[in-house]
Amino acid sequence: MSDNTPYQPDVVEARWQARWAEAHTNEPDLKGARRPFYNLMMFPYPSAEGLHVGNMFAFTGSDLYGRFKRLQGFQVFEPMGYDAFGIHSENFAIKQGIHPGELIPRNIAAFRRQLHRIGGMFDWRHELSTTDPAYYKWTQWIFLQLYKAGKAYKKRAAVNWCPDCKTVLANEQVINGYCERHPDTKVEQRMLEQWFFRISDYAPRLLANLENLDWSESTRLAQQNWIGRSKGARIVFAARDPVGEVVPLEVFTTRPDTLHGATYLVIAPEHPAVGRLTAPEHREAVQAYLDRTARMDLVSRKTVKEKTGEFTGSYAVNPATGKAIPIWIADYVLTDYGTGAIMAVPGHDERDFEFARKFELPVVRVVARANDHPDASLDEAFTETDGVHLVNSGDLNGLSIADAASRVEEMLEAKGAGNGVVNYRLHDWCISRQRYWGPPIPIIYCDACGTVPVPEKDLPVILPPIDDFRPDDSGVSPLARHEEWYYVPCPACGKRARRETDVSDTFLDSSWYYLRYPSSDLDDRPFDENLNKRWLPVTTYIGGNEHAVLHLLYSRFVTMVLKELGLVDFEEPFTRFRAHGTIVKDGAKMSKSRGNVVVPDDYINQWGADTFRMYLMSLGPFQDGGDFRDAGISGPRRFLDKVWQLVHETMATDACGEITHRVLVKWHRTKAKVTEDMEGLKYNTAIAAMMELVNALREENCCERQIIEDLVLMLAPIAPHFAEENWERLGHTTSIFEAKWPTWDTELMIEGTVDIVIQVSGRTRSKIAVGRGAAEDEVLEAARRDETTRRFIDGKEVRKVIYVPNRLINIVVG
RNA sequence: GCGAGCGUGGCGGAACUGGCAGACGCGCAGGACUUAGGAUCCUGUGGGGAAACCCAUCCGGGUUCGACUCCCGGCGUUCGCACCA
Numbered sequence: 001m002s003d004n005t006p007y008q009p010d011v012v013e014a015r016w017q018a019r020w021a022e023a024h025t026n027e028p029d030l031k032g033a034r035r036p037f038y039n040l041m042m043f044p045y046p047s048a049e050g051l052h053v054g055n056m057f058a059f060t061g062s063d064l065y066g067r068f069k070r071l072q073g074f075q076v077f078e079p080m081g082y083d084a085f086g087i088h089s090e091n092f093a094i095k096q097g098i099h100p101g102e103l104i105p106r107n108i109a110a111f112r113r114q115l116h117r118i119g120g121m122f123d124w125r126h127e128l129s130t131t132d133p134a135y136y137k138w139t140q141w142i143f144l145q146l147y148k149a150g151k152a153y154k155k156r157a158a159v160n161w162c163p164d165c166k167t168v169l170a171n172e173q174v175i176n177g178y179c180e181r182h183p184d185t186k187v188e189q190r191m192l193e194q195w196f197f198r199i200s201d202y203a204p205r206l207l208a209n210l211e212n213l214d215w216s217e218s219t220r221l222a223q224q225n226w227i228g229r230s231k232g233a234r235i236v237f238a239a240r241d242p243v244g245e246v247v248p249l250e251v252f253t254t255r256p257d258t259l260h261g262a263t264y265l266v267i268a269p270e271h272p273a274v275g276r277l278t279a280p281e282h283r284e285a286v287q288a289y290l291d292r293t294a295r296m297d298l299v300s301r302k303t304v305k306e307k308t309g310e311f312t313g314s315y316a317v318n319p320a321t322g323k324a325i326p327i328w329i330a331d332y333v334l335t336d337y338g339t340g341a342i343m344a345v346p347g348h349d350e351r352d353f354e355f356a357r358k359f360e361l362p363v364v365r366v367v368a369r370a371n372d373h374p375d376a377s378l379d380e381a382f383t384e385t386d387g388v389h390l391v392n393s394g395d396l397n398g399l400s401i402a403d404a405a406s407r408v409e410e411m412l413e414a415k416g417a418g419n420g421v422v423n424y425r426l427h428d429w430c431i432s433r434q435r436y437w438g439p440p441i442p443i444i445y446c447d448a449c450g451t452v453p454v455p456e457k458d459l460p461v462i463l464p465p466i467d468d469f470r471p472d473d474s475g476v477s478p479l480a481r482h483e484e485w486y487y488v489p490c491p492a493c494g495k496r497a498r499r500e501t502d503v504s505d506t507f508l509d510s511s512w513y514y515l516r517y518p519s520s521d522l523d524d525r526p527f528d529e530n531l532n533k534r535w536l537p538v539t540t541y542i543g544g545n546e547h548a549v550l551h552l553l554y555s556r557f558v559t560m561v562l563k564e565l566g567l568v569d570f571e572e573p574f575t576r577f578r579a580h581g582t583i584v585k586d587g588a589k590m591s592k593s594r595g596n597v598v599v600p601d602d603y604i605n606q607w608g609a610d611t612f613r614m615y616l617m618s619l620g621p622f623q624d625g626g627d628f629r630d631a632g633i634s635g636p637r638r639f640l641d642k643v644w645q646l647v648h649e650t651m652a653t654d655a656c657g658e659i660t661h662r663v664l665v666k667w668h669r670t671k672a673k674v675t676e677d678m679e680g681l682k683y684n685t686a687i688a689a690m691m692e693l694v695n696a697l698r699e700e701n702c703c704e705r706q707i708i709e710d711l712v713l714m715l716a717p718i719a720p721h722f723a724e725e726n727w728e729r730l731g732h733t734t735s736i737f738e739a740k741w742p743t744w745d746t747e748l749m750i751e752g753t754v755d756i757v758i759q760v761s762g763r764t765r766s767k768i769a770v771g772r773g774a775a776e777d778e779v780l781e782a783a784r785r786d787e788t789t790r791r792f793i794d795g796k797e798v799r800k801v802i803y804v805p806n807r808l809i810n811i812v813v814g
Numbered sequence: 815g816c817g818a819g820c821g822u823g824g825c826g827g828a829a830c831u832g833g834c835a836g837a838c839g840c841g842c843a844g845g846a847c848u849u850a851g852g853a854u855c856c857u858g859u860g861g862g863g864a865a866a867c868c869c870a871u872c873c874g875g876g877u878u879c880g881a882c883u884c885c886c887g888g889c890g891u892u893c894g895c896a897c898c899a
Contacts, residue, residue: 802880
């Protein structure tokens with residue numbers, strides 16, 4: 001039946017990859033699937049270095065799950081694509097002097113070849129690239145839907161600016177305040193008009209929905225922190241400008257209870273009231289301070305350093321004490337959080353304390369522990385909130401933090417000077433990029449008509465293939481130089497108008513790609529309603545936690561808006577999300593600049609894709625990741641060789657040995673364990689369990705066909721080509737992925753006898769075999785007869801016996 | 815600084831709701847087969863000890879008949895976020 005040729009991975013893999021393509025094995029019936037399962041993995045950015053081991057680890061773990069689901073009877077849709085726009089590609093292209101329009105297709109071709117080799121169950125009919133006009137046409141369309149719904153707006157915002165590159169930098173390109181490419185050039189901030197999405201309006205819903213999502217806990221927490229809900233109060237302080245007029249100055253605080261301790265106010269340098277509140281004799285100093293902070297890049301401003309600030313010369317009245325307190329300007333107060341102004345309570349806030357010390361501002365204690373003297377001086381900010389009470393706070397004295405806070409809120413409301421509010425950290429999403437390599441934002445500016453959206457029928461706004469795609473010192477995208485593209489008739493009035501020259505953020509490309517996959521072949525709409533009904537939301541999404549915040553949050557936001565617009569009928573795109581671990585090399589993430597990128601190709605050539613898949617999955621828990629080293633690849637390969645041999649024996653002999661009780665129990669237990677482990681993404685222990693089964697079969701000289709078939713089936717998700725080949729060797733004529741996942745019999749998993757551990761006073765001393773479910777008396781009697789045990793209990797008084805059925809007996813002696 | 819996680823043989827890692835610590839694999843040592851072995855197979859492999867036993871899951875306490883697992887306090891490490899009032 002079966003000849004005994006050795007296992008040759010290269011032959012087997014080439015053969016089955018060809019067969020899958022030919023037989024459309026990996027292409028589910030999208031329109032008619034009965035049990036659809038959308039198995040999504042994060043599409044890669046096709047870098048020039050090629051697909052590395054980290055990518056393969058992620059894709060294999062996800063593919064394994066998809067194949068497992070398929071064997072369980074689902075129709076699994078597992079698409080793949082390329083997130084190919086963005087600053088990474090552009091910077092690399094600039095460095096190499098190759099146009100990204102030329103470079104990216106090359107990289108994609110290399111990725112596609114590698115993706116085929118790793119043996120994923122990809123449905124290549126629905127491959128997509130975000131750089132394809134047929135795709136970004138709809139990215140632009142989504143922008144227009146958000147614009148029309150009032151979710152997109154333009155405002156001035158700060159960007160990092162390198163005076164040497166004469167261009168806008170991303171935060172990652174700023175190293176300690178200096179330009180990545182010009183280490184001697186300080187990066188500055190510049191104010192530019194930019195497009196934003198109103199994601200902050202959705203903060204409460206984005207937060208509340210998290211409760212009901214089946215997501216990795218770490219990812220949920222990261223989103224929670226990012227959204228950053230704080231409960232506090234809005235308090236209006238009556239400030240007076242230099243001519244004595246009242247200027248209401250609103251602050252946000254999470255500690256309204258400490259209002260009596262507010263000894264000064266601080267406003268951000270960009271606060272709109274700065275000019276009005278600056279007294280003439282302070283103007284020069286304040287202006288100098290503003291200039292200094294404005295020149296600083298965004299990253300440095302956000303790094304903790306010594307506090308700086310300047311007095312405006314004006315005062316405001318504390319609504320609780322009626323006292324006038326000074327108003328300062330300092331960049332430790334952020335413009336874009338809360339109201340851009342704070343009440344400083346140096347006694348009970350570390351930052352305020354530090355500032356007060358430096359500028360010799362008064363520090364007042366208003367919170368104390370039970371035994372503290374109310375006026376005990378403070379060497380540092382006292383920030384305890386438990387078991388403390390208010391002091392030096394008039395009628396709030398003696399109250400707890402919470403009680404004092406609500407009293408203050410009542411007082412404020414009565415006076416019309418504020419109220420309790422909830423604040424979110426989440427900022428609106430800036431989608432403008434003053435760059436070339438992205439989808440142009442589909443907006444036209446007309447002198448007569450103002451801001452005019454590009455009519456949908458004119459989409460896509462094609463990214464013109466200009467030669468000089470490098471940014472220049474104009475502060476606008478290189479697209480502005482391309483006159484025949486830049487000037488365009490106004491869609492409303494037909495007069496000469498100008499295009500928006502910013503392109504959109506890569507995260508917009510990736511915020512909706514999962515909606516596109518099932519419909520990627522349609523050119524008249526972004527996605528088909530019926531296909532969406534069948535396939536979305538995504539059943540299981542597996543990806544890296546580096547996208548825990550931005551990508552996943554933006555995708556949720558876009559989906560929410562589309563739901564509101566009636567374009568989709570769900571508001572959460574990913575029902576289940578699992579974060580996989582990261583594969584690092586020598587303790588660091590793989591990157592070209594570190595020179596530690598490991599490419600899978602050589603390993604696949606030497607050992608085969610199946611062996612390498614199995615090796616990667618056996619390194620440790622999939623959700624932990626780990627350090628890549630290649631020691632030990634031979635283990636999985638030896639294992640596959642043994643299975644290959646077992647299949648041969650099954651087919652070559654009639655007598656495969658009897659199924660001993662030990663093998664029977666092991667067989668059924670393995671099926672149960674592997675199923676459970678795969679469901680929980682614990683692939684490493686699933687693999688170990690199968691190895692144990694093989695060891696048992698070999699020791700018992702058993703190659704019983706039923707067992708071998710189950711084994712091959714269980715291996716199919718991990719080593720798909722290998723499993724197909726062996727399924728065929730076992731005489732099957734259809735793909736193993738048409739077969740059914742093995743079932744097991746719980747009754748047969750039970751051993752007739754069990755080993756009971758005997759402990760004496762909590763220390764393990766011996767072990768005896770007894771019948772399953774034996775009673776305590778019986779076990780105790782057997783233990784008393786056990787020689788080793790007797791050495792420890794004879795002549796001693798037994799004080800207590802603890803018996804755990806089928807497991808252990810602990811005899812406590814005195 | 816805040817948040818989350820982790821710390822187990824030479825190495826990667828197992829260990830269900832507290833119940834035989836070290837599954838499985840790598841490596842290593844010895845042996846078999848071989849002209850050969852970087853193939854394959856068998857045996858052994860946490861440390862100490864001749865043995866009985868003793869010691870061992872980062873360190874120090876605690877709870878418990880019993881702790882890798884739970885609690886308290888340290889130390890180390892990784893990953894997020896980072897002046898968010």
